[in-house]
Amino acid sequence: MKFLAPLLLVCLLVFPAAAQRIIISGQVVEAVNGEPVPFASIFVPKTSAGVTADADGKFKLTVAGSPDSIAASAMGFATQRRKLTNAATQTVLFRMKTGGVTLGEVFVSSRQPENPAFRILREVQKHKPQNERAALTAAEFDSYNRIETSLIDLPKSLSNRKVIKDIRALAVRQGAAAASDTDAPLPVFASEVGSRVYQKYSPLRRREDLLHKQMRGAGPREGSVLSQMLGSNFQNFDFYPNWQNVLGKDFISPIAEGGRLTYEYELQDSVFVGKDWCYKIAVTPKRSHDLAFKGTIWITQEGYALRRADLVASPEANINFVSDLRIYQDLTSPGDGAGLPVRTKLLLSVRPYEKQAAMLVRFTTVNSNFVRNQAHTETGFYDQPIVSSLMEPADQGVSSLISGLPQGGASGYFDQHRPDTLSLSERQTFAVLDSAKQLPSVRNVLDWVDLLVNGYKRVGKLDIGPIANIYAHNDFEGNRFRFGFRTTPDISRNWVTQAYVAYGTKDEKFKYGVRTSFIAERRHWTVFTGEFRHDVEQAALLDNDFLDNNNLFVAASRWGRFRQGLPVMRDLTALSVQRDLFHGFTQTLTARYQSINPLFTIRSRPAPGMPAVDNDPKSNILHLSEMVSEWRYAPDENLVQSENRRRAVGLKRLPVFGFRYTLGAIDWNKGDFMYHKFNLSVAHSVSVGQLGRLTYRAEANYIPSALPYFILKTPLGNQTPFYNANAFNLMNYFEFVTDRSATLRLDHHFEGLLVNAIPGIRALNWRLVATSNVLYGKLSDRSRRANGDNPDLPGNISTPYVEVGYGIENIFKFIRVDFIHRLTYRNVPGTNDFGIKVGAQFRL
Numbered sequence: 001m002k003f004l005a006p007l008l009l010v011c012l013l014v015f016p017a018a019a020q021r022i023i024i025s026g027q028v029v030e031a032v033n034g035e036p037v038p039f040a041s042i043f044v045p046k047t048s049a050g051v052t053a054d055a056d057g058k059f060k061l062t063v064a065g066s067p068d069s070i071a072a073s074a075m076g077f078a079t080q081r082r083k084l085t086n087a088a089t090q091t092v093l094f095r096m097k098t099g100g101v102t103l104g105e106v107f108v109s110s111r112q113p114e115n116p117a118f119r120i121l122r123e124v125q126k127h128k129p130q131n132e133r134a135a136l137t138a139a140e141f142d143s144y145n146r147i148e149t150s151l152i153d154l155p156k157s158l159s160n161r162k163v164i165k166d167i168r169a170l171a172v173r174q175g176a177a178a179a180s181d182t183d184a185p186l187p188v189f190a191s192e193v194g195s196r197v198y199q200k201y202s203p204l205r206r207r208e209d210l211l212h213k214q215m216r217g218a219g220p221r222e223g224s225v226l227s228q229m230l231g232s233n234f235q236n237f238d239f240y241p242n243w244q245n246v247l248g249k250d251f252i253s254p255i256a257e258g259g260r261l262t263y264e265y266e267l268q269d270s271v272f273v274g275k276d277w278c279y280k281i282a283v284t285p286k287r288s289h290d291l292a293f294k295g296t297i298w299i300t301q302e303g304y305a306l307r308r309a310d311l312v313a314s315p316e317a318n319i320n321f322v323s324d325l326r327i328y329q330d331l332t333s334p335g336d337g338a339g340l341p342v343r344t345k346l347l348l349s350v351r352p353y354e355k356q357a358a359m360l361v362r363f364t365t366v367n368s369n370f371v372r373n374q375a376h377t378e379t380g381f382y383d384q385p386i387v388s389s390l391m392e393p394a395d396q397g398v399s400s401l402i403s404g405l406p407q408g409g410a411s412g413y414f415d416q417h418r419p420d421t422l423s424l425s426e427r428q429t430f431a432v433l434d435s436a437k438q439l440p441s442v443r444n445v446l447d448w449v450d451l452l453v454n455g456y457k458r459v460g461k462l463d464i465g466p467i468a469n470i471y472a473h474n475d476f477e478g479n480r481f482r483f484g485f486r487t488t489p490d491i492s493r494n495w496v497t498q499a500y501v502a503y504g505t506k507d508e509k510f511k512y513g514v515r516t517s518f519i520a521e522r523r524h525w526t527v528f529t530g531e532f533r534h535d536v537e538q539a540a541l542l543d544n545d546f547l548d549n550n551n552l553f554v555a556a557s558r559w560g561r562f563r564q565g566l567p568v569m570r571d572l573t574a575l576s577v578q579r580d581l582f583h584g585f586t587q588t589l590t591a592r593y594q595s596i597n598p599l600f601t602i603r604s605r606p607a608p609g610m611p612a613v614d615n616d617p618k619s620n621i622l623h624l625s626e627m628v629s630e631w632r633y634a635p636d637e638n639l640v641q642s643e644n645r646r647r648a649v650g651l652k653r654l655p656v657f658g659f660r661y662t663l664g665a666i667d668w669n670k671g672d673f674m675y676h677k678f679n680l681s682v683a684h685s686v687s688v689g690q691l692g693r694l695t696y697r698a699e700a701n702y703i704p705s706a707l708p709y710f711i712l713k714t715p716l717g718n719q720t721p722f723y724n725a726n727a728f729n730l731m732n733y734f735e736f737v738t739d740r741s742a743t744l745r746l747d748h749h750f751e752g753l754l755v756n757a758i759p760g761i762r763a764l765n766w767r768l769v770a771t772s773n774v775l776y777g778k779l780s781d782r783s784r785r786a787n788g789d790n791p792d793l794p795g796n797i798s799t800p801y802v803e804v805g806y807g808i809e810n811i812f813k814f815i816r817v818d819f820i821h822r823l824t825y826r827n828v829p830g831t832n833d834f835g836i837k838v839g840a841q842f843r844l
Contacts, residue, residue, distance in 0.1 A: 022064075023090070028042070028074065033347065045070075049064075120279050126304070130338065131240070133201065136199075137200070137375055144365070144366045145193045146364040189215070190216045192214045193213050194213075197367075200376075237341070237346075247322065249751075250751075251313070264285075270301070275333060276333050276335075278307050282295075296310045297309050300334055303335075305331070305334035307334075311327045321350050323350070336370070343364075345362070345364050347360070348360070383583040461488055462487060463488055469558075478507065512533075514533075516530050526577070527578045530576075531576075532574075533571070534572075537569075537570045538567060538568075539596075561719060594622070624665070627662070632658050633657040633658075634654075634656040636653055637652050659680050660679040675705030675707055676703070676705055680699065680700045683696070706785070706786035708786070708787060712783065714737055715731060718730075722839055723818050734794070735831070739783050740780070749767065768809075771820070772805070774802050775802075801825055803822050806819055820834070820836070
């Protein structure tokens with residue numbers, strides 16, 4: 001008993017102390033975009049207890065007693081405090097706002113005759129053949145890709161909307177600080193994709209097998225184009241080429257040959273990155289408006305290979321709508337062979353205009369299990385860039401992300417097999433998104449977004465639209481109203497039907513059409529299609545359908561002066577089959593019958609001394625029976641399947657070739673006879689380095705048969721005030737008609753060249769553009785005789801028709817103004833030698 005009193009005293013002193021130990025973990029992030037704040041200081045105010053966060057802003061601190069709060073501080077940010085509870089284990093998220101003290105710049109100069117970083121960069125170029133990915137014959141690896149999308153900087157008017165308030169309230173109920181504050185990033189969508197990537201370098205081919213997918217929140221429908229653009233195919237950065245294409249813009253690489261013309265380099269330190277001893281070099285653009293990066297690169301001492309890059313696009317770079325662009329990439333050690341990306345992070349902030357909410361998108365890619373130089377030799381293995389396997393449903397259930405948040409349903413695949421660790425902010429965001437998609441207000445917003453992006457509104461099992469074609473007004477039909485729909489995979493995965501009916505108030509005619517496709521086989525995209533259409537068309541556009549489908553152009557062609565394009569009533573019946581014969585090579589075979597009734601007067605030149613007469617319109621109806629064979633070759637085009645459709649995505653680095661042959665028979669008041677048409681085209685977009693990007697399209701046409709002039713080749717003119725990249729903008733409709741011709745169109749975008757160097761103008765972010773269109777061709781004498789020497793026929797093209805232009809684009813970020821000069825066939829009655837055309841475009 002004599003030991004009982006001291007024992008009780010020890011228990012009273014020790015047990016309470018043990019009970020008051022609190023373990024605090026969490027993360028420090030930027031309030032604006034949720035990016036980690038590395039090496040922040042976390043401490044208990046008025047005590048010596050504290051810890052430093054790691055490079056990802058994560059920390060763990062054990063404190064004794066019962067502190068009421070904890071604080072975090074970092075250079076350039078205001079100190080922030082968070083309240084604590086009495087719980088033994090707590091998680092805290094610090095969202096740091098800019099403020100505090102910022103140190104001034106310190107300049108360190110070297111007395112050496114040459115910048116020491118230049119020697120290292122020369123060695124990088126010397127060792128480039130052995131370090132770049134092209135040194136490999138093939139590579140394959142497992143790839144995990146995560147995309148997180150949020151809204152940031154929400155204006156008050158938007159914050160007060162019901163859908164925003166509903167998501168904020170959901171975050172509060174779940175205790176998710178990452179989304180509950182009124183100024184916190186608002187989570188919208190997140191996805192995770194697991195795949196196996198196969199890359200072949202000679203020739204350049206790439207295949208990605210999508211194995212697992214998990215989507216949360218207000219994301220795209222399963223099987224949509226966007227849902228398949230979430231794998232590593234779309235975050236595939238490589239800094240060894242001199243130019244790195246990001247968002248369709250050509251950034252000069254910090255290790256490019258000749259990079260010294262664009263960048264300032266500073267050798268800062270030598271450090272270990274993994275097992276590799278590296279030179280740490282800071283890079284800064286010489287001109288802030290150039291498409292270049294600011295940041296740090298790490299070059300290995302052995303082999304002079306790029307080991308790591310941490311880069312940010314200058315906020316003043318001439319890019320529309322992008323307010324923040326950051327790329328971080330870790331590559332494999334040069335001891336393992338040519339560098340392949342191990343971890344890539346891309347942060348992108350898109351803001352349409354000032355004082356509007358911005359969309360923040362964060363990409364994370366983690367690659368592993370690399371296999372080098374073992375190309376697959378199976379026939380057709382690389383023919384499909386994207387191969388979909390079993391996909392995990394987006395609504396499988398709420399994952400067990402963090403304690404204290406609601407749980408329900410089975411955990412998803414990535415909750416068990418994720419190759420990296422989610423931060424506290426990411427775990428809270430995922431938990432909110434798992435529930436947000438079920439909110440009625442969110443579902444309503446999703447439906448409207450789908451309508452604006454795709455042009456169709458999902459109603460039951462049908463898509464109604466497209467909205468761009470619902471109404472038009474022109475001088476022939478008057479007010480044109482159109483109602484159309486297409487079927488969805490909810491009705492059939494392999495059958496697709498589109499139909500429409502239209503009515504014009506001025507011509508008082510009903511028009512209609514139906515098109516049905518059957519997807520017989522998906523690997524080579526074998527599709528059978530049948531179509532019937534009864535509609536008013538413009539003869540000036542009948543033989544201009546060799547261009548890629550452009551729904552916006554088709555809708556715009558229904559507006560304005562329709563009569564100048566010579567209206568015809570066309571009945572079209574067609575059957576076609578399409579198939580990919582091998583990667584990038586698509587063949588289409590079409591059998592079609594057309595009845596073309598001119599809705600304009602056709603005149604014939606009378607005999608000498610006789611008055612001109614108008615032909616009977618019924619005698620000019622054409623009955624055309626045709627077989628059309630078309631080949632298209634796009635060697636590096638990425639095609640993704642969108643439910644029961646297919647679309648091309650991404651930048652094509654190689655030219656796209658097209659060839660079309662038409663064999664037809666015509667009955668035009670003189671009996672049947674055969675005719676032929678040949679079309680050849682090549683189109684390409686080429687980076688020309690500091691000078692910008694050039695797009696060209698060359699086309700050749702040959703019709704050896706004599707045909708009515710309005711179904712010959714009519715170069716597309718433009719008599720509107722609006723610029724059309726597919727037209728000769730100072731040429732009138734039917735100013736020229738040819739049965740053999742060659743055209744070349746050049747469209748050069750100088751980006752910020754020259755104007756970035758002009759004070760005052762530079763702040764406007766204008767860009768220079770130049771164009772040139774050339775046509776050379778003729779109309780043979782036999783074609784003239786076949787048309788009765790019609791006085792409406794134009795004269796021969798004795799010299800090439802040439803028009804050139806220069807202009808300014810990016811006015812108010814979307815307006816383009818072109819000043820165009822007609823260099824040949826000047827002073828022709830009814831034409832202009834100079835014109836100003838205005839256009840609208842959306843280019844980053």
